[in-house]
Structures are given as structure tokens and as C-alpha cells.
Amino acid sequence: MVLDGGNRGRARRLALGDALAQHARALPDHTAVVCGAHRATYRELAGRVDRVAAVLHAAGVERGERVLWLGYNCHRLFECLLACARLGAIFSPLNWRWGTEELSSAIADAAPRVVVWQPLGVASPGEQRDAVWIRHDTEDADGYEARLAAVASSDSGARAPEDGFEHRPVLMFHTAAFGGRPSGALLPEAGLLQQAAIMGLLEEASPASTYLNCGPLFHIATMTMTLATLVAGGCNVFVPKVDAAEVCAVVAAERCTGAYVLRPTAEEIVALNRDGRFDLSSLRVRTGLAAFDAMTSAETTRWSARPGGYGQTEAGGLLTYRALGPPPIGSHGWPSPLAHVRVVDPDLRDVAPGETGEIVARSPTVMLAYWNRPELTAERQAGGWHHTRDLGRIEADGSLTFVGPMSRIVKSASENVYPAEVEACLATHPAVAEVAVIGVPDPVWTQRVKAVVVREPGADVTPDELVEHCRAHLASYKKPREVVFADALPRRDGRVDYDRLDADHGGGNYPGSVTDYPS
């Protein structure tokens, strides 16, 4: 059915460049970005993005090519994202907390045309000689600013993106290691804009908003609010990374209305600002820490009054929001208006209400694919649904409770038992300090559930009592057949080492279709 007189939907393709072009025209003198001593209006930002696009294009960046960012938060990171969107390229800010080996592996995997970098002591231009390395924090002649200065300003008008725009990735975020290496989730431009629209409406973003980008921009959480602020015509303020003293000074100086502040930072700020020398009253932020919240604005937004929800990088951010509707029964709120969220068994059948299963979703925000991982992509999007590999349950009011990462499934006869659910139940027993649940081979039932428990110091509890505790709270088939006590759980990289547990406690025979997915 060709109906549209050959326009191929161009008038419906909204891109990141549209927000920038609109504000550059309608709010040209409004401050768009602040980063240290750098300030730029929307007109200036649009001009710089034009020149960054020209610099990247001259370095060989075409549609679909990768541009990596290897540095802290900076207004130039934001410029590079917008320039890549303009070129149809894929922009990926790397995690600067990574070690040399992780970085090298991710850079080699991405095969970038350009790496925009600063010295972090973990990777350098020697790493990937095929790419053009552009250092951004220098006045050198081949640095970022010098290259920009050498480009003649081009126009800043937004172009209608090319055909296939609906399936175009613009941002790649690396997520938890799978099979020992990080995977890059490719996020679609259209989905990022829709997520930014939702977040902006809940945060009540407008040209009067000033958002402090102090959370890491290699994560979707901060980036969603960065884009929401852009879409609304607000101001994005950047600091290299979160530092309580700098956050206080910048919030006070720029009268920031929003910021990505987690509890530990809030605690540091409270200690630092006991004398009230920093005026944080512009912040419409709630952390749950009363002393911090008291320093901020009495005004809240729908988001800040009830922040949070369930999401993941591969889903392009949040799939549920606590701010939607009245206080939810579930821990993580209701499905986004642009997401269909289900809780299913391994055959993609809905589990009964209140039962635990895998959270799957359909939403324009979910990733297009993992970069270079076709098999893993096919597995995560099997059956036309995005598989989160996380466990949850739908409560009576339709809200979602996030139970934990799915990790492995234990198969007891025809029943699926999720160790995370049994662990969560056992952890509520006062005598239990730590617990891990595994499946051990069973000639009749395929597997039996076995719990390895570390008791609280001085606690006195028997295996039978813990089994009874589970029977009282879970379906009977989920209760452990065996409970053993240990002095500690084996760990690797800070996480419980389930392979070691299996080896030590006879685990095995896990259903072949679903293997280990560390979250």
C-alpha cells in the first residue's frame, strides 16, 4: 500500500538533530551546555556540532561507522554524540573504570574510525592504529579544538534522516560481560528520543531546566536525562565525574534543577555542606536521605517525588516507572506508556499473576542488537520479544516487582526454579547472612534444589527450619531439598562464583537452553 505520494515517511522521522536545530532557531541565545569554563548557547552548540561532524567525516566516519569516546564526562562527548547522529554513525562512550585489557578488547571489537580520547593511563593511540585518535583535552595542533577551528562553519539545518531511520543505531553502550567480554548494545535514535520524551515529561523538563551530568555518560541512566534536557531545550551541565565538592559548587553556581545523585554522594554532600555554605535549593531531587533532601528545593517533579523503575541498558533505559500513577504495590512501578511488559516462563508463556518469571518486553526503546553478536542478539530477542534475563512478577495493581537477575534456571521435573527467587526468600530469614542456590543432578527430577547458607554469627538454625521457611513462602516445588552450611560463599570479581559452588557442592545438569547470564 503506497499512499503517501512518494514522501516515504520523511515528515515522521524525528532525529536528535531536530531538537538541536529547533532550539538553535527558537532559543538561539539560551545556554545549552556548561562544562568548566566552557559555555555555549544553542546556536553555538549547533555550530560546533556542525564542525565536529565535518571533522569526523574528514576522518572517514560514514553511516554505520563507530566513533569511541575514551574519557570522562565532557560537553565534547555530547557534541560527538550529536555529530554522529548527524552522520548516521554509531557513538560509544567507553567505561573509563575499565582496565587496559577490557578497553583493548572493546576497542578492537568496535573497530572504530575515530577514538576521541584523553590520557587515562589505560589506553593510548598505540592501541588501534587503524583509527584516528583525536585528543580532546589539549590545545595541540591535531587536537579536537584545533581541528574544529580549522573547519568552516556549515549550516545547522536538520535534514530528514535517510530511509531505514526507524532501525538506525546511534549509541552503543557496553553492558555486563558475557562469555568474558563486554557486549555493545546498539540503541536506536527513535527509541532514545521516545525514552527522553517520557523522562522529560515526568521530570517536567523545560527550557527552565538545568541538569547536572555528574553520573557517568557511559551509562543509559544519566544519558536519558541528558537527552530529555536537550529535547526540552534545557541546559546540560557537565562535570568530569561525580565529586561531592564539585557537585555542590556547580549546583550552587548554575542553579541546577536536576542531577544524578546516588546515596553515597548524597551522604558526602551532607557531611560537606553541614554549614550550608553551598546553596542547593534549586535542586528538585530526592535521594531518600532526609538531611540531603532538606537542602534541596521544596518543589518536586513527578519523577523526583517517586524516582526509579525497572530497566536495563539493552532495553534503552526504563521499562517501568514508579512515578506513573498512585504508589505501586510492586517495587518498580508500572509499565512505561511505550512498553508492553510481560513475565513469562522459558516457553514465552505468561506465568500466573503473582508468580515469578522472566521479564520480557516489547517497546520502541529496546536495543536493535548487540554489536557483533548475532547469536546472542537472536537469543535476547527470540520470538519477537526483548528478553531481559531478569526475574520479576506482576502484582495485583499491574505494577512490577523486580526479583533479581535470572542467572541459571534449575529444572525440577517440569517445573522451572529460579535460584534468585529462592535465595531472596531464604535471605529474609533472620539466621541467614548469605545464601546461594544451585541445582544438583537428580535421576528422577532432572535436578534438585540445593541451598548453600552462611549463617549470621551466633545464629542457630537447622536445615529443616530453613526448608520450612521456604515452604511457608514459596510454591513447594521451589523449596530446597538440601540445605548445607558454609563459612563463606566463593566469589570472583566481587560476585558469587556459581561455577565454583557447583564444583564444590555437586551442582550440574542445568537445562541446556539457558546458560549463565551474569547481569
Place this chain on the structure above:
Amino acid sequence: MVLDGGNRGRARRLALGDALAQHARALPDHTAVVCGAHRATYRELAGRVDRVAAVLHAAGVERGERVLWLGYNCHRLFECLLACARLGAIFSPLNWRWGTEELSSAIADAAPRVVVWQPLGVASPGEQRDAVWIRHDTEDADGYEARLAAVASSDSGARAPEDGFEHRPVLMFHTAAFGGRPSGALLPEAGLLQQAAIMGLLEEASPASTYLNCGPLFHIATMTMTLATLVAGGCNVFVPKVDAAEVCAVVAAERCTGAYVLRPTAEEIVALNRDGRFDLSSLRVRTGLAAFDAMTSAETTRWSARPGGYGQTEAGGLLTYRALGPPPIGSHGWPSPLAHVRVVDPDLRDVAPGETGEIVARSPTVMLAYWNRPELTAERQAGGWHHTRDLGRIEADGSLTFVGPMSRIVKSASENVYPAEVEACLATHPAVAEVAVIGVPDPVWTQRVKAVVVREPGADVTPDELVEHCRAHLASYKKPREVVFADALPRRDGRVDYDRLDADHGGGNYPGSVTDYPS
């Protein structure tokens, strides 16, 4: 670039059926619709929609086929929309205010497979013998309910829509006559969902919302809120058409939180409910009529506190919202987070800030096309932008003022003069009762601006004074070269008849590219 392991983006295709399926599963016993004595939970609604889809399919409705609704508001209209979405068909509620001729022409143009109807005295099954006519308000054996009862219930699971979903129309609304006949704007399912998401967030829609559908469902304004309520899992209440007494009774009985109430209805309700016998305190609605607003809830939503914006059917609803951000300078608020709004000259160049031009937009919500009007579609979406054929200007805060319908352009040398703008200026003069502006041929300037003015009774004003009034408020080239007085303006169908004015006052020589677009 094929990256996604062959999933073809299915996990990102969110359809109307997703909202229905999600609520049928998570909120099965929550009331979804109320219509007179009919009440249905989400589970029941999903089951009925399954059966409606089966009935329509049996009547020959396949992907892309048209189903018309010829009747008042009703829960069955909503069911038919959802069933058409399920089938990939196009659903079109017709304007029941139309006369026989308009209806016959629209029905013939749509060439529907099915017309769901009730006797309105203006069209009947004789009209279009190729279609299956299903009467919905009857217990007859071949009526809607009897056909539903004859279908075995099928599953209510949502299916991932087919490839090309992003460009699939689901709803057709007829808009103002062009060239003497109404045109059907085809709206995309993905865009309707995005508009519903925005409206739902501003209206703070949730499962606790109950929306009274008393505005006509053949218009986008009411339908956007209907869909926002569905997406949020709220309850949609239907009444056949707006009637003050019925609105009062239903709001009180169902504790409606929202309703489409325009000023005249609000005035009737105030008169009717002077004694307060109807409890309207659940309504979070503001009409600007103090006596009405005082009868409603003290609570408002972002939308109800500052309702309205600029939009049109062809844009899939609102392109700007007054509720976004602080009180706007412009009459119609700021661009939607999912729209890029420009004000341009006929060559699609931005006009200077504060200047008047045509409002054009890019947004996923805009129409796919006019049904059966490829030339008109190409014109309205020329250059990759949706042309509204309305005039506006962008104010200093980035907000939009709607000036009026574009109608004709008068060409004075190289300058474009919009009669609506000059008329709006002259109308502010106290001596002017009515005014219409035309262009008359000029051998040097192509056209000259001429104003035909009806003076206020007893007012004394000269043509020169009115020209001076324009010179003081408009760019000089826009002022009329001639002002003539008339006793009345010629009208046709309640609108000023510009063809007649041209004939009577020497108008003509209009630029060929843009002709008459009554709004």
C-alpha cells in the same frame, strides 16, 4: 547493515493491541469500558475485541481494508478500532453531523468492506452495496451482538505486527472539505501511541483514571484522550454525544476524572447543577468558567491546569502543548517533545523570529497520507515536512502563537502577505466589526493588498486611519493599499466567501502554487 540476527525489529513494534493485552493480563478485572448499561473488564474487552476481529475478518476485512463507523459514540466504536488494529485494517468513524451527500461521498471514496452503523436518517445499507453493513444497536440476528455471540472466543495475546508496521495506518479521520469533498487523513498506529503517551503523561493518566468520552470520537481531540486512557490502563466511559444532563449523571455515577467539556457545555452544566445535585468533584477539568471549575476537583493535572495547544487532524493531534514548562508567551505553548516545529516562508526557509509564516512540522505523529489524494498528500508533505497550512510565529521563549489559517497568499512583489495576519491586525481596531483581505492584480507588484471592512455600528473611521493602524503594527509591505467599506461580508456555509469577495472587489492573480485551503 543487518545487525539484529533476523529479528527485523519485532521487539520494538508496539501496537494498540499491546496495551490491551497487557492490561487484560495484569489488570484482568479492572473496568475498561462503560457505555450505558454495558460494562466490561479488560479481560472481557480483550475477548470481545478478539471476536469483533473474527467477525470483521469473516466479512472480508484484511490488511489495509477500510471499516467505517456510522453512528454516535459507543464502546463498540472503540472495539472496532482495536479489532481493525489487530487486523491491520483502517478504521474510520464518520461525522454523524454530515448530511446525506457528504456521507455518501465519503463512503464511496473509502470503498469499505464493512460499515458498522445505526439509523441516523442520513445513510443506510442501500448506499454502498459492496460493503457488509452491520447494525450495532440491535438484537437482530445479523446485528453486531448476534454476530459476536456466534464467534468462538479466540486468544487475546498480542502479536508482533508485520514488517512495515512503522508506516501502517490504523485510523482515518475526515477533515475539512478540500475542493468540495472531505479528505481522510490516515494516521499511523505508532504515532497515535506516541501522542497518547504524551497526553497520558500530561493528564497523569493511570489505572485510577476514568475518562468520559462525551466529545465526538470522529475527531482526534477526544480520541487522543481515549487512547491515553487505554494505554494507562484506565477506564473509558462512553455517551452517545454531549448532553449536559447525561454528562452530569455519568460523571457523578462513575466518578469520572476527565471529560471533553467545551465552554458551552460547561455553561449548560452550571445552569443545570446550580443546586449541586450532581457531585462532579471527581473531575480534574478546568474550562475557565469559574462556576463550573468550582464544581470540580481541587486537584488538577499538568494538562487540566493549562490545557490546549496547537494541532490539527493531519498532524495526529497536538504539535505544541501549553502544559509544557512555565506559562508561555505564545498563545499555544511549546513544541511537543516528539515534534520539530518550524515557521517558514513558501520556500521552506525559516522566517525571522517573531515573524509570521506557515507552521510546518516533523513528528512521528503526523499523518501518513490523505486517503486517495496522492497529489494533495505530496503537497502537504513537500520537502520532508508536514505542512499545516496554518500561520503562526515563534515567540522569544520558543513558544508558538497560532495566527490563523493560511488560506491564500497575496504576493506583493517578492513579499508574501498572509491575509489572515492583516485581518487579525485590522480586527483589533475598535471601529472594525468584520474584515476580509484579498489581493488585487497589480501590473507592477503582481498583487496589491485590499481590505474589505465592515464598521462597528456608528463607528467613524477613514480608510487612511485603518492603513495607519496596520503600518503601526505590521511590516509596511503588509498594510492594505486600499480599504473599502461594506455593509456585510459575503458568506457560504457560515464562512467568508472569498471567491465572491474577489468577484465583487476585483481580486485575483494569486500565486499559482498555493490555492485555497479552508481550515
